[in-house]
Amino acid sequence: MTESTHFDVIVIGGGPAGLTAGIYLSRARLNTLIVSDGVPGGQMILTHEIANYPGVESISGYQLSNIMKKQAKNFGCTIKANTTIVDMNLEGPVKEFSLSDGKKYTSDAVILTPGGRSRTLNVPGEAPFKGRGISYCATCDGDFFTGKEIVVVGGGNSALEEAVSLTKYATKVTIVHQFDHFQAFEYAVEEARANDRIHFIMESAITRFNGDDKLESVEIKNLKTGETEDFRTDGVFIFIGYVPNTEFLKGKIGMNQWNEIVVDSDMASNLPGVYAAGDSIVKRYRQVTTAVGDATIAALAASNYLHQLKTKQLHESLTH
Amino acid sequence: MLYTNLHHVMTAADHQKLINENENVMICCGRMGPMCIPVYGIMEDLEDEYKHVKFADMEFDNPEAYVIRDVPEVRGFMGIPFTMYYRNGKLVKATSSIQSPAQVRAILDREFATADVK
Numbered sequence: 001m002t003e004s005t006h007f008d009v010i011v012i013g014g015g016p017a018g019l020t021a022g023i024y025l026s027r028a029r030l031n032t033l034i035v036s037d038g039v040p041g042g043q044m045i046l047t048h049e050i051a052n053y054p055g056v057e058s059i060s061g062y063q064l065s066n067i068m069k070k071q072a073k074n075f076g077c078t079i080k081a082n083t084t085i086v087d088m089n090l091e092g093p094v095k096e097f098s099l100s101d102g103k104k105y106t107s108d109a110v111i112l113t114p115g116g117r118s119r120t121l122n123v124p125g126e127a128p129f130k131g132r133g134i135s136y137c138a139t140c141d142g143d144f145f146t147g148k149e150i151v152v153v154g155g156g157n158s159a160l161e162e163a164v165s166l167t168k169y170a171t172k173v174t175i176v177h178q179f180d181h182f183q184a185f186e187y188a189v190e191e192a193r194a195n196d197r198i199h200f201i202m203e204s205a206i207t208r209f210n211g212d213d214k215l216e217s218v219e220i221k222n223l224k225t226g227e228t229e230d231f232r233t234d235g236v237f238i239f240i241g242y243v244p245n246t247e248f249l250k251g252k253i254g255m256n257q258w259n260e261i262v263v264d265s266d267m268a269s270n271l272p273g274v275y276a277a278g279d280s281i282v283k284r285y286r287q288v289t290t291a292v293g294d295a296t297i298a299a300l301a302a303s304n305y306l307h308q309l310k311t312k313q314l315h316e317s318l319t320h
Numbered sequence: 321m322l323y324t325n326l327h328h329v330m331t332a333a334d335h336q337k338l339i340n341e342n343e344n345v346m347i348c349c350g351r352m353g354p355m356c357i358p359v360y361g362i363m364e365d366l367e368d369e370y371k372h373v374k375f376a377d378m379e380f381d382n383p384e385a386y387v388i389r390d391v392p393e394v395r396g397f398m399g400i401p402f403t404m405y406y407r408n409g410k411l412v413k414a415t416s417s418i419q420s421p422a423q424v425r426a427i428l429d430r431e432f433a434t435a436d437v438k
């Protein structure tokens with residue numbers, strides 16, 4: 001039961017940050033394990049086309065993920081996908097993990113790259129109607145709503161851009177947004193306003209999803225007056241931003257009020273030997289390039305930490 | 321064709337043959353998009369562990385996929401992938417949109433329970 005497998009470094013998360021850390025660490029001949037609770041690639045899988053990754057004119061997120069995964073594997077990195085962490089201890093010199101495969105693993109250093117995910121509304125009916133009228137992906141499910149009337153929730157760039165793209169299918173798109181103004185860039189707002197299939201319900205929020213087998217209506221609450229109305233709709237697309245996947249780190253590592261991991265310029269956290277990179281750290285710009293950049297720094301800093309640790313251990317064994 | 325490492329179902333006849341010749345079959349019917357790829361990945365990972373289940377995929381836009389798209393059990397489904405579970409040739413469960421590894425495992429363990437699988 002207490003038997004465990006030891007790695008030099010364990011990386012938590014298999015998005016671009018985690019895979020980059022895997023590439024650098026394995027190439028430096030450090031025995032590395034990547035544990036990811038999804039498929040390798042993380043949010044890159046959500047991207048149909050990535051056109052701003054330098055050196056590659058245009059590539060699907062799926063393909064870029066597979067290349068990064070192959071690079072890491074070719075250098076000898078072990079990747080466990082669809083695996084979750086059941087328990088862990090990040091304090092002390094040896095880091096310990098129990099995984100959902102029932103096994104235990106230890107390491108001398110850790111790089112946390114759990115990234116982020118789409119925010120959900122968290123109101124009654126949201127889970128049961130996912131795939132039965134509620135969608136988080138316009139390119140995936142847009143064509144189910146051909147000739148239908150739908151709602152888009154959100155006020156950022158993705159909400160407005162996706163609302164415009166959904167007018168290819170839906171005859172009427174109603175944008176429901178909680179504020180009286182949009183957070184999106186001006187061009188996106190103008191494009192949405194100019195589209196006569198798009199309507200707006202401002203300062204309002206969906207408070208419930210109703211239906212039988214499939215979604216039939218939503219309860220929309222006016223946040224100023226408190227009044228609610230039952231709004232008939234065939235579908236709802238939700239684009240309300242992202243949250244970091246750091247719930248499992250609560251109380252275990254230094255985070256800010258938005259649950260983003262606090263790191264220094266070496267991507268080091270408040271715990272010795274624990275580094276973090278990518279979308280889950282405190283930062284302003286969340287892109288593949290920045291995730292890959294942070295992870296390079298984290299991997300090199302972790303390598304240096306391990307080198308110093310080994311030198312210290314050698315020194316101690318010689319002097320004692 | 322879907323570029324996964326799963327067995328690909330190409331025609332309605334293939335589909336019929338697969339569910340007739342295997343006791344337990346899971347087929348994920350989708351595209352190469354963000355809601356589908358994770359489910360194919362989960363299936364690829366579970367193939368070794370669930371040897372008593374045949375895992376396969378089918379392209380949603382293949383006209384022959386009417387065998388999945390047009391059955392009454394998927395009425396109301398508005399999110400890809402449509403994931404179908406067959407036991408002894410009969411549809412026992414269908415889900416719409418992305419699923420987590422835990423959700424897939426729960427269905428496999430419930431619908432395809434065997435004495436020797438935990």
Ligand SMILES: Cc1cc2nc3c(=O)[nH]c(=O)nc-3n(C[C@H](O)[C@H](O)[C@H](O)COP(=O)(O)OP(=O)(O)OC[C@H]3O[C@@H](n4cnc5c(N)ncnc54)[C@H](O)[C@@H]3O)c2cc1C
Nearest residue numbers: 013015016017037038042043114115116278279286287288
């Ligand atoms: C729709 C969309 C389009 C985008 N388009 C672009 C673009 O065109 N160009 C661009 O540069 N960027 C784009 N981005 C942003 C880019 O995808 C992210 O900035 C980048 O993926 C962040 O990388 P990451 O490795 O930090 O995290 P993620 O990609 O989120 O990966 C994190 C991984 O960690 C796993 N994980 C989470 N928690 C745990 C846990 N507890 N245990 C184990 N594993 C865990 C997750 O399953 C996931 O696989 C886009 C994002 C979205 C959503």
